Amino acid sequence: MLVSLTTNQTLSAGSTTTFTYSPMSFSKAFIKVDDNVGDQLTTWVTIQLGSRTIVNDVQLFQLAGYMNMYCNYTQTDADTYVAIDCGIWQLMNQENLYISLRVTNEQTAVDVSAIVDEAGLNPVQYTTYSDNVFTAENVLCAIGSKATSSSLEEDVTAVTIRNAIMSCSPTVASGVSYMRSEAQGGATDGQSLLYKERIPHTTSFNYSSGATMDQMLIAQSIPYTADQLRQAKNQAFINRAFAS
Numbered sequence: 001m002l003v004s005l006t007t008n009q010t011l012s013a014g015s016t017t018t019f020t021y022s023p024m025s026f027s028k029a030f031i032k033v034d035d036n037v038g039d040q041l042t043t044w045v046t047i048q049l050g051s052r053t054i055v056n057d058v059q060l061f062q063l064a065g066y067m068n069m070y071c072n073y074t075q076t077d078a079d080t081y082v083a084i085d086c087g088i089w090q091l092m093n094q095e096n097l098y099i100s101l102r103v104t105n106e107q108t109a110v111d112v113s114a115i116v117d118e119a120g121l122n123p124v125q126y127t128t129y130s131d132n133v134f135t136a137e138n139v140l141c142a143i144g145s146k147a148t149s150s151s152l153e154e155d156v157t158a159v160t161i162r163n164a165i166m167s168c169s170p171t172v173a174s175g176v177s178y179m180r181s182e183a184q185g186g187a188t189d190g191q192s193l194l195y196k197e198r199i200p201h202t203t204s205f206n207y208s209s210g211a212t213m214d215q216m217l218i219a220q221s222i223p224y225t226a227d228q229l230r231q232a233k234n235q236a237f238i239n240r241a242f243a244s
Contacts, residue, residue, distance in 0.1 A: 005112040011103045018100040023116030024231070026097050029084040031060070034109035040080035041149055042104040047084070050095030054086055054222075055126045057102065061149045062128065062217040065191035066141065068183040087122035087221075090228040121229055123222040132209045138200035139163075141219040143179070144172055144192040146212055152176050153189040157211035161194065163201040170194060172213045 005019035029047060033040040045063060047055035055063075063082045070085070091097065099112055124140065130147075144159070146152065155172035170178075175192030182193055192213060195203065200221040207213070 001115070001117055003114055003116055005099060005114060007111050009110045009112075011101060011107040011110055013103065013106045016100055016102040018098050019112050020099075021097045021114060021116065022094075023091060023097055023114075025088055025090050025118055025120075026114060026116050027086060027088045027118050027120075028115040029055075029086070029099055030082070030111070030113045031084070031099075031101070032079075032081045032111040033060075033107050034079055039105045040107060043107060044102040045082075045084070046098075046100040046102070047086070048098040048100075049089055049091050050093070052095070054089065054123070055084060056128065058126050058128050058217060059145075059147070059215075061190070062143065062145055062215070063126070065143050065145065065179070065183070065188075066126075066217060066219065069179075069193070069196075070184065084126070085124065086126075087124035088118055088120040089123045090121060090224070090231045092227060092231065121224050123224060125220045125222050127218050127220065129205070129216045129218060130214060132211070132214075133204075133206045135202065135204040136218045136220060137202045138221040138223075139195065139203040139218055140197060140200050140221055141193075141217075142195035142203075142205065143217045144175060144194055144213040144215070145190055145217070146214050149188075149190045150212070151189045152192050152213055155192075155212040157208050157213065159194055159205060159207040161203060161205055163203040165201065172207075172211060 041061040043060040044057045046057050153176045157172050158169040160169045172192045175194040179191045179193035
């Protein structure tokens with residue numbers, strides 16, 4: 001079900017504001033910012049389930065790029081919208097949902113909502129890596145960018161990508177072309193889609209520290225526990241019982 005965490009709220013410059021809810025499960029967050037100044041993308045998002053962090057201080061610009069691969073929405077200078085699809089997470093032992101927004105500049109008319117209490121279990125986590133050499137587990141997608149949101153289309157740095165089934169070295173500029181072909185809502189030249197697979201694999205990334213690109217958003221499939229699976233099945237049983 002859809003729940004609203006805040007509507008038309010102003011976030012003060014340099015602040016971090018947290019919005020909470022107490023669901024049984026969490027799947028998506030929606031963040032919308034109306035601000036005529038056009039600086040909404042200088043906002044960072046953290047999502048926690050109790051003490052578990054599933055979106056770790058990720059820039060709104062990066063999340064908008066990921067969303068555009070699945071949603072036909074065109075961002076404007078005065079109207080920024082991001083849907084963050086985290087699969088389905090089960091909240092255990094009375095955990096709460098926390099969605100935190102860290103802003104550099106004042107943001108006006110901020111709306112935050114979420115999809116909660118859905119049956120199922122398919123947790124996805126988002127992490128930004130600023131190291132130019134790293135390995136991440138269960139990778140589904142990797143999108144490179146620069147923290148200043150500037151262009152990458154002239155960055156010919158090769159990125160070596162390896163896992164158990166493949167090895168390749170595309171350039172950052174090639175990833176910009178790939179991103180443009182995949183983005184339903186239109187893509188900027190500041191986002192480079194370097195890796196996208198349906199089956200998750202532990203994957204390593206290696207590129208020069210002299211690259212224009214200086215960060216990478218990694219989407220990962222997260223293993224679940226037997227207790228989480230049991231709760232998901234119970235939720236599905238309850239939903240079917242009420243439906244009948």
